[in-house]
Amino acid sequence: xxxxxxxxxxxxxxxPLLFSxxxxxxxRGRGGRAGWLTVAEGFVDAVRPRHLTLEDxxxxxxxxxxxxxxxPLLGSYVKLTLADEPVALGPxxxxxxxxxxxxxxxxxxxxxxxxQAHVLGRSRVRTALSQRPDGPIAFGTDRLQYVVQIGEHxxxxxxxxxFVLSFLARTAYDYVAYVIVDRALWLSGRR
Numbered sequence: 001x002x003x004x005x006x007x008x009x010x011x012x013x014x015x016p017l018l019f020s021x022x023x024x025x026x027x028r029g030r031g032g033r034a035g036w037l038t039v040a041e042g043f044v045d046a047v048r049p050r051h052l053t054l055e056d057x058x059x060x061x062x063x064x065x066x067x068x069x070x071x072p073l074l075g076s077y078v079k080l081t082l083a084d085e086p087v088a089l090g091p092x093x094x095x096x097x098x099x100x101x102x103x104x105x106x107x108x109x110x111x112x113x114x115x116q117a118h119v120l121g122r123s124r125v126r127t128a129l130s131q132r133p134d135g136p137i138a139f140g141t142d143r144l145q146y147v148v149q150i151g152e153h154x155x156x157x158x159x160x161x162x163f164v165l166s167f168l169a170r171t172a173y174d175y176v177a178y179v180i181v182d183r184a185l186w187l188s189g190r191r
Contacts, residue, residue, distance in 0.1 A: 019096045019109070021082050023058030035086050041079040047071045054078070062096070064109060065166055067153075067187045068179060077101040085112060093175065104160060108180040120180060121160020129174060137167050137176055155183070 021028075021038045031037030042054035047070045052060040060080055064070075078098050085093040093112025099105055105120055114129035114137060123141040130136050136149045146154045146165070153166040164186040168177040 018061075018063040018111075019082050019094055020061040021058060021080055022061070023054070026058050026080075031083050031085075036084040038082040038084070039080065041077070043077050044070075044073045044075060047074055054080070060096075062109075065168060065179060067166065068107070068181055069185055069187050070107075072184050073098075073106070078106065079103075087112075091171075091173075091175070105163075105180070106182045107185060109178070111177045112175055114174070114176045118180070120156070120163060121158035123158050123160075125156075125180070127176070127178070129170070129176060134170060137170070137178065139165055139167075139178075156180075 021040050023040060025042070026038055026040040028036060028038040040054060040058040040060075042058060044052060045055055046053040050062055052062065052070055052073070054060075058080070078100060081097045081099075083095045085095075087093055091111075094110070095112065095116070096107070096109045097105065098107040105118075108118055108120070110116060114127045117124055117126045119125075120141075123143075125139065125141050128138040130138070134150065136147045139146050139148055139154070141158070144156075146156075148154055148165060148167040150167055150170055153164050156163045156165060162183040164181050164183060166179045166181070168179065170176050
């Protein structure tokens with residue numbers, strides 16, 4: 001029996017980040033570059049494994065690293081923003097942002113191309129990917145830059161608070177997976 005090798009395709013494992021926002025009060029519309037933007041806000045009623053519920057109406061489905069703990073958000077008013085970006089090659093890119101009522105970033109999770117700029121506290125942070133295969137990500141503000149290897153994290157002190165950046169993965173499409181989270185949502189003793 002001869003097998004046709006042309007039918008076999010190499011499938012790359014997707015890093016452990018995936019998000020969805022569902023519910024009647026979630027607003028979904030066209031975002032930048034013909035992607036989708038989904039927004040919802042309200043008080044956090046429940047936090048279960050892989051699900052966060054706002055006022056029994058909106059559910060955030062998520063896959064995040066085990067060191068990120070969203071239970072401190074219970075009872076808090078938050079805004080969820082999910083940007084789904086269309087891509088020509090590779091898996092769909094996503095950026096999830098959770099902010100508090102005044103608009104302070106509590107969590108920012110990204111799976112997609114590096115080279116993004118994000119607002120964190122009063123600073124603008126940028127990411128850049130090393131040109132070496134399986135190389136690190138450069139992450140920083142105008143004042144301070146970090147080089148972070150896959151699987152490592154760094155703590156960032158900004159005027160708006162303390163955050164943790166965790167660099168989770170890099171794919172063959174030069175996508176990156178990283179999470180920037182408020183220190184209060186980071187479990188420091190667990191891997």
